[in-house]
């Protein structure tokens with residue numbers, strides 16, 4: 001039998017996260033007055049122990065035993081050699097994927113939900129609020145809150161709420177309370193509904209609602225949690241790349257190409273950052289974040305300062321942004337419908353360490369179906385975007401006759417996304433052509449904001 005899955009022994013699992021802020025330069029987040037934000041200004045929204053992680057520049061940060069204990073329910077996640085996909089593509093490339101679909105909620109998201117819930121609990125918080133696009137993040141935080149005895153309230157982008165009703169049930173199974181966003185329970189939600197009663201919702205609006213719900217709790221025992229974008233989220237996700245590196249070492253491999261889909265940037269960063277460290281220090285590796293052509297933040301938008309949410313509750317973040325009022329078309333990969341991008345990922349795209357790519361919905365589902373038929377797992381629609389580029393790179397390796405090693409993140413399964421597959425099989429997945437007006441119409445929202453510097457870390 002071939003050695004298809006590569007595991008780690010418990011004692012080989014990384015016990016520290018890798019913090020890329022030790023190795024790169026980055027523009028600071030700015031407060032409402034346009035000055036760099038002080039950590040205290042974030043205190044009503046996040047617990048101080050997580051704020052300290054957000055701003056830390058220590059290269060290695062210990063994973064607490066209590067967090068490791070919960071992560072060990074599904075970690076280490078397997079690194080899989082995709083022999084069948086290689087064969088179907090008749091490629092000389094050796095393709096490996098990190099299988100993050102094996103977590104209880106079905107994606108990489110609990111890698112950060114668990115430590116976030118833990119640090120909130122440690123700080124004395126009783127309830128967490130959040131947004132969710134695809135539903136994977138809301139499920140992950142519901143699961144994590146359940147592990148530590150916290151309450152969890154989730155604002156789910158309406159289009160996804162309607163597309164996948166069982167996500168709400170999954171959250172309820174772990175004790176989470178999921179409502180569609182925009183809702184009437186917050187000012188941000190009411191304003192969005194007044195503007196457009198039929199809005200499909202956006203992650204930007206849902207983030208505003210969840211922040212508002214957290215800071216409105218006068219007891220001070222509620223905090224907000226973000227499933228992507230922020231530095232501490234990228235930090236927690238590095239367990240993916242750190243494990244992958246050790247697993248590849250076991251079979252004496254090192255990747256030539258690294259691929260991950262990018263919504264807010266966390267599963268991509270989690271896989272890529274430990275290898276970006278090598279690239280910053282001289283190693284030759286191509287690293288590609290992949291986004292949908294229907295919401296092409298990194299490939300079409302400028303690098304600016306913008307808010308992370310629609311109601312402008314978040315600080316100004318240095319990132320690629322389509323504008324915080326941008327309403328992405330209702331593409332089926334709900335987790336990739338975000339106007340912005342993690343500042344750390346944005347920085348490394350701006351300086352050319354990462355090269356962003358975009359793919360259409362139809363190409364991504366074609367790759368997803370091929371992957372399901374060869375490797376067995378039905379990928380989440382978000383993961384299908386990574387797969388589309390894997391197929392492209394494997395075909396390129398064939399044309400060039402090169403034995404490349406391709407590593408990608410299979411960020412989640414699509415077992416609650418079958419409506420999207422149904423639409424694909426019945427020919428109802430449309431490739432969205434965004435006009436210049438659609439694409440750039442929301443950019444005026446940040447016209448008068450300060451501009452980030454083009455810094456060079458390398």
Ligand SMILES: Cc1ncc(COP(=O)(O)O)c(C=O)c1O
Nearest residue numbers: 136228263264265266267335412
């Ligand atoms: C399975 C899956 N992959 C990827 C993403 C995109 O998020 P991020 O870019 O933060 O990894 C999501 C978001 O919901 C997701 O559910």
